[in-house]
Amino acid sequence: MVRAPCCEKMGLKKGPWTPEEDHVLVTYIQQYGHGNWRALPKLAGLLRCGKSCRLRWTNYLRPDIKRGNFSREEEDAIINLHEMLGNRWSAIAARLPGRTDNEIKNVWHTHLKKRLKQNQTTTSETRAHFFSTKTEQETEHSEKYESLDCGPASPPQCTSSGTSSATTSDNNKTCMEFDGYAANLPEADESFWSEVLSAENSDQMVDQFQAIGVGPADDGFCLDMYDHNSMDFWFNILPGADEIPELLLGV
DNA sequence: AATTCGCACAACCGCAATGCC
DNA sequence: AGGCATTGCGGTTGTGCGAAT
Numbered sequence: 001m002v003r004a005p006c007c008e009k010m011g012l013k014k015g016p017w018t019p020e021e022d023h024v025l026v027t028y029i030q031q032y033g034h035g036n037w038r039a040l041p042k043l044a045g046l047l048r049c050g051k052s053c054r055l056r057w058t059n060y061l062r063p064d065i066k067r068g069n070f071s072r073e074e075e076d077a078i079i080n081l082h083e084m085l086g087n088r089w090s091a092i093a094a095r096l097p098g099r100t101d102n103e104i105k106n107v108w109h110t111h112l113k114k115r116l117k118q119n120q121t122t123t124s125e126t127r128a129h130f131f132s133t134k135t136e137q138e139t140e141h142s143e144k145y146e147s148l149d150c151g152p153a154s155p156p157q158c159t160s161s162g163t164s165s166a167t168t169s170d171n172n173k174t175c176m177e178f179d180g181y182a183a184n185l186p187e188a189d190e191s192f193w194s195e196v197l198s199a200e201n202s203d204q205m206v207d208q209f210q211a212i213g214v215g216p217a218d219d220g221f222c223l224d225m226y227d228h229n230s231m232d233f234w235f236n237i238l239p240g241a242d243e244i245p246e247l248l249l250g251v
Numbered sequence: 252a253a254t255t256c257g258c259a260c261a262a263c264c265g266c267a268a269t270g271c272c
Numbered sequence: 273a274g275g276c277a278t279t280g281c282g283g284t285t286g287t288g289c290g291a292a293t
Contacts, residue, residue, distance in 0.1 A: 016261070016287080038278065054279075055262065090281060101281075106260055256292075263285070270278075 013047045017056050021046060025053055026061050059102045066098030070107055078104055079112055 017025075028044035034057065037050035046053065059065075070078075074096060081092045089101035089108075096104065 014263075036278080050278085051264090052262075058280095059261075087282065102261075105282075110259055254293085256290105258290090259288090261285105261287085264283085266281090266283105268278100268280075270276105272274105272276085 012049050014052070017060075021048070022056070022061060025056060029057060029061075055102075059100045064098060065100065070099075070111075074099070075107070075112060075115070078108060079116065082108065082112075 024044055024046055028040065032043070034040055034054070037054045040046075040050055041048045041053050044053075048056075077096060078092060081095055085091050087105075089105045093099055093101040093104050
């Protein structure tokens with residue numbers, strides 16, 4: 001048995017709020033606060049359900065709400081937070097003063113998803129270029145990459161469609177999701193760096209790692225390369241390399 | 252000028268979490 | 273501890289409006 005929507009109760013109004021209703025709600029809350037949302041509409045003389053009043057207040061009428069377009073900084077923040085938190089809109093909103101979860105959700109679905117998709121297309125072109133120019137040996141490597149335990153990933157908690165991110169660390173491997181697939185990559189420990197340094201094109205690779213501030217600890221760089229924990233990170237470094245190091249292939 | 256289409260945003264719905272008795 | 277009421281949250285829908293045809 002499905003619970004009937006609260007507003008189906010006799011006489012309760014649905015749909016867009018009128019300025020008069022807004023005025024009544026704001027005046028009441030300013031005067032008495034909103035102790036009990038369920039009781040509020042009756043006390044304020046509104047023909048709305050408490051849920052509708054709460055939503056109207058939290059998403060639109062609250063005095064601390066910042067109206068108007070999102071700045072580029074805010075959009076970037078949403079994208080970053082979404083990468084970290086997933087669709088936890090209220091958690092994202094908590095980090096963006098004056099913005100509501102509903103507003104952020106709308107902006108995400110109308111603007112940011114598209115923006116992300118465009119960026120992703122650019123990245124995919126880079127990847128396509130990388131794989132189209134690979135040598136025979138690299139082909140072998142990329143086949144290995146493609147044959148990693150890369151079954152479709154379980155529904156990603158913190159990734160949006162098509163994006164990538166590191167998820168868990170397990171058995172000394174870091175699991176990465178990449179366009180819906182998961183790959184286990186090794187931890188970047190000392191042996192990782194010794195393999196990098198002994199690779200044929202080590203100078204080139206080390207240059208590229210160092211360019212982004214990542215490298216072996218004794219070279220004065222941080223070891224925590226999984227701060228850069230997306231496949232974009234790897235593809236940004238690797239296009240210039242002659243081959244993908246075995247380590248990155250999880251071999 | 253009329254109609255269609257797509258976008259943006261407000262509002263709703265249902266489930267989950269939390270609080271209270 | 274269990275049941276009910278309330279609140280919070282995320283997904284989805286409805287509506288208004290401007291652009292395109």
